[in-house]
Amino acid sequence: xxxxxxxxSDGSTIRIEPKTTDSIEWDLAPSKSHMIRWLLLSAISxxxxxxxxxxxxxxxxxxxxxxxxxxxxxxxRNPDFWVVEGVGAQDLIAxxxxxxxxxxxxxxxxxxxxxxxxxxxxxxxxxxxxxxxHLPTLTAALIALGAEISHLNEPNSLPCLVKGPLKPxxxxxxxxxxxxxxxxxxxxxxxxxxxxxxEIHGSAVSRRHAELSFRIAEETGSSNRWDASMDSxxxxxxxxxxxxxxxxxxxxxxxxxxxxxxxxxxxxLTIPRLPAENEGLGSEILLDLMTSSQHDPLDLDLRDANxxxxxxxxxxxxxxGGRLRNASHARYKESNRIRRTVxxxxxxxxxxxxxxxxxxxxxxxxxxxxxxxxxVHGDHRxxxxxxxxxxxxxxxxxxxxxxxxxxxxxxxxxxx
Numbered sequence: 001x002x003x004x005x006x007x008x009s010d011g012s013t014i015r016i017e018p019k020t021t022d023s024i025e026w027d028l029a030p031s032k033s034h035m036i037r038w039l040l041l042s043a044i045s046x047x048x049x050x051x052x053x054x055x056x057x058x059x060x061x062x063x064x065x066x067x068x069x070x071x072x073x074x075x076x077r078n079p080d081f082w083v084v085e086g087v088g089a090q091d092l093i094a095x096x097x098x099x100x101x102x103x104x105x106x107x108x109x110x111x112x113x114x115x116x117x118x119x120x121x122x123x124x125x126x127x128x129x130x131x132x133x134h135l136p137t138l139t140a141a142l143i144a145l146g147a148e149i150s151h152l153n154e155p156n157s158l159p160c161l162v163k164g165p166l167k168p169x170x171x172x173x174x175x176x177x178x179x180x181x182x183x184x185x186x187x188x189x190x191x192x193x194x195x196x197x198x199e200i201h202g203s204a205v206s207r208r209h210a211e212l213s214f215r216i217a218e219e220t221g222s223s224n225r226w227d228a229s230m231d232s233x234x235x236x237x238x239x240x241x242x243x244x245x246x247x248x249x250x251x252x253x254x255x256x257x258x259x260x261x262x263x264x265x266x267x268x269l270t271i272p273r274l275p276a277e278n279e280g281l282g283s284e285i286l287l288d289l290m291t292s293s294q295h296d297p298l299d300l301d302l303r304d305a306n307x308x309x310x311x312x313x314x315x316x317x318x319x320x321g322g323r324l325r326n327a328s329h330a331r332y333k334e335s336n337r338i339r340r341t342v343x344x345x346x347x348x349x350x351x352x353x354x355x356x357x358x359x360x361x362x363x364x365x366x367x368x369x370x371x372x373x374x375x376v377h378g379d380h381r382x383x384x385x386x387x388x389x390x391x392x393x394x395x396x397x398x399x400x401x402x403x404x405x406x407x408x409x410x411x412x413x414x415x416x
Contacts, residue, residue, distance in 0.1 A: 013373055014400040016390035016415065023268040024414075026258030028250025029055040029407040033209055033281055035248045036064045036106050037187070037216050042084035043073040044092070044190050045220065045242040052081040053248040054273055056408040060104035067111055070095035086242065089190035094118040098159075101126045103334065103380075103405050108158075109138055109180040113188035116147035116162040125159035129334040129378045133157065138181040141171040145196070168194035175210070176202025177329045183213035186224060189237045196235045204228045205329045208281040208304045219243070249275035252283040254407055256311040257384050259289055261414060263319050264367075264392040283308060289315075298322035302358060306330035310341045310385040313359050317350040321363025328357040334379040344382055347374050348389050369393040380405040387414060 030053035039061070042049035065075050065082070072093040074085040092114065099115045099122060101108040108126060112135070115122040125131075136156040139149050146167040151160045166188070173181050185198060204210065207228045214226050220240035226233055252275050262269035269290065277284045282304030298316060302308055303326035316322045330337040342354045349368035352361045367389050373396045376382040384407070386397045391414050403410040 012400055013396050013398050014387070014411075015396045016387055016394060018394045019265075019391050019415065021265050021267050023270065024258065024261055024265070025270045025272065026255070026261070026413065027055055027272055027409065028252070028254050028275070029409065030057055030061070030248040031251040031275070031279070031281070032058055032060045032104075032406060033106065033212060033251075034216075034279070035061050036104070036110065037183075037213060038242070038246050038248065039064050039068060039075075039082075039084060040110050040187055041216060041220050041240050042086050042242045042246075043068045043071070044089035045086040045240040046088040047086050047242055048244070049084045049086065049242045050081050050245045051084060051248060052245065054080070054250060057082075058406040058408055059102065059404050060107060060406065063100070063102040063104045064107040064111070067095075067099050067101060067107060070097050070099065071114065089239070090193070092191075094120050095122060098123045098125050101130060103127050103129055103378075105130065105133060105333075106180065108133075109135075109178075109184045110187055112138060112162065113142060113145075113166065113184055114191060116142050116149065117164040117166045117188070117191050119163065119165055121161045121163045123159060123161055127378070131158045133332065137174050137177070138184055141173060141181060141185060142166070144171045145169050145192070166192050168192060168196055170197040170199070172199045172201060174202045175200055175204040177205065177332055179204055179206040179210035182210050182226070186213055186217055186222075186235060189222075189224070189235050190240055193237045195237065198233045198235060200231050200233065205303055205326075206282070206306070212281060249279040251406065252280040252286065253305065253307050255283065255286045255290070256308045256315070257388055257410070259286065260311045260315045260385065261388045261391065263315055264388060281305070295320055297363065300324050302327035302330070306333070306337070307381060309337050309358065310344070310379075310381045311388070313341050313352055313361065314345055314348075314350065314385050314389060316363060317345060317352060317361045317365045318367065319363050321361055323355075323360040324358040325355070326357055330358075335377040335382065337379065337381070340377050340379065340382055341385070344374060344376065344386055347372070348386075348393065348395070367393050370395045372396075373398050375399075376402065378402060380407075384410055387411070391415065
């Protein structure tokens with residue numbers, strides 16, 4: 001990290017100096033939820049797909065692309081678009097290297113069925129934050145489909161050796177902590193080439209992400225349908241045919257950091273190319289905050305948008321106060337985001353109460369400079385929250401560069 005008038009780095013830690021500004025233009029990085037899904041479907045289609053986007057794809061997207069390349073897919077990267085030469089689901093090759101999903105939970109869950117489908121052992125791994133995530137729902141489903149899975153350290157976690165092939169069977173999926181296992185099995189259907197009956201348990205969270213998976217699959221020829229009221233689903237195989245051109249929307253969840261930054265500095269916020277509301281994946285709840293002069297405490301339901309918890313907790317503390325609820329699944333992300341958010345904000349002098357399913361706080365609080373380095377636990381959303389706060393009061397933040405997992409251009413936007 002090069003030295004800068006407003007921030008400098010010693011490699012592992014970045015120092016942020018206070019700044020003043022009266023306006024901020026907040027460009028959005030491409031949505032990794034959309035792009036990772038389109039990368040996979042383009043790879044298992046026997047067509048050539050041009051994936052267009054604005055901004056810089058984050059490290060999670062890059063991780064997905066590298067894993068697909070290890071399976072024989074050619075991806076040509078250009079500044080504003082990538083070209084994917086699809087090989088078809090049945091013509092992927094067994095990777096001769098570790099399938100390393102690095103930080104990306106989405107890449108891991110979508111690729112684990114594919115790694116488990118080859119008739120030779122494949123090693124699957126990730127970084128320290130991904131190794132801390134447990135995968136009992138998905139691994140149990142894959143074992144029911146015939147996969148052999150050996151965990152090398154902790155049960156239901158990475159690294160693991162997987163071996164197929166996968167065979168049709170009936171499986172159970174609990175969607176109360178994540179909808180991604182359902183997306184995983186859906187996107188594996190072209191490789192399984194048979195039908196799978198799924199019994200669905202629990203009250204679904206992150207429903208917009210599951211809906212996105214089924215919508216994108218439908219655009220490539222899938223006849224499978226789902227809504228959150230269903231307790232079972234009969235999944236059919238299909239041969240995906242992707243469009244010649246796909247446009248990836250911006251990641252609407254990143255609007256939350258623009259809102260926090262603007263509130264901290266009393267700045268006018270401009271967001272170019274704001275995605276359509278139906279592309280918000282739960283983050284469309286931010287649209288009202290962009291136009292509201294709300295002074296009363298807010299009560300926000302994060303059932304479908306738990307990624308918003310860290311920046312919105314800070315936003316409520318310095319603004320109207322209120323409650324973030326239905327976000328208990330945020331405890332199972334890169335960090336326990338509920339607990340770690342409370343800890344992080346307390347370092348800035350902000351008093352937040354941890355609840356079982358979220359947080360609550362009073363408003364009109366003022367941040368202060370932390371007396372020690374802020375530990376963000378390898379979590380990019382904690383990092384971006386801490387850096388936004390530090391642009392107001394100063395501070396040193398650990399895990400330098402981790403924001404690039406989602407938004408590589410984040411730092412230059414906030415300290416320029």
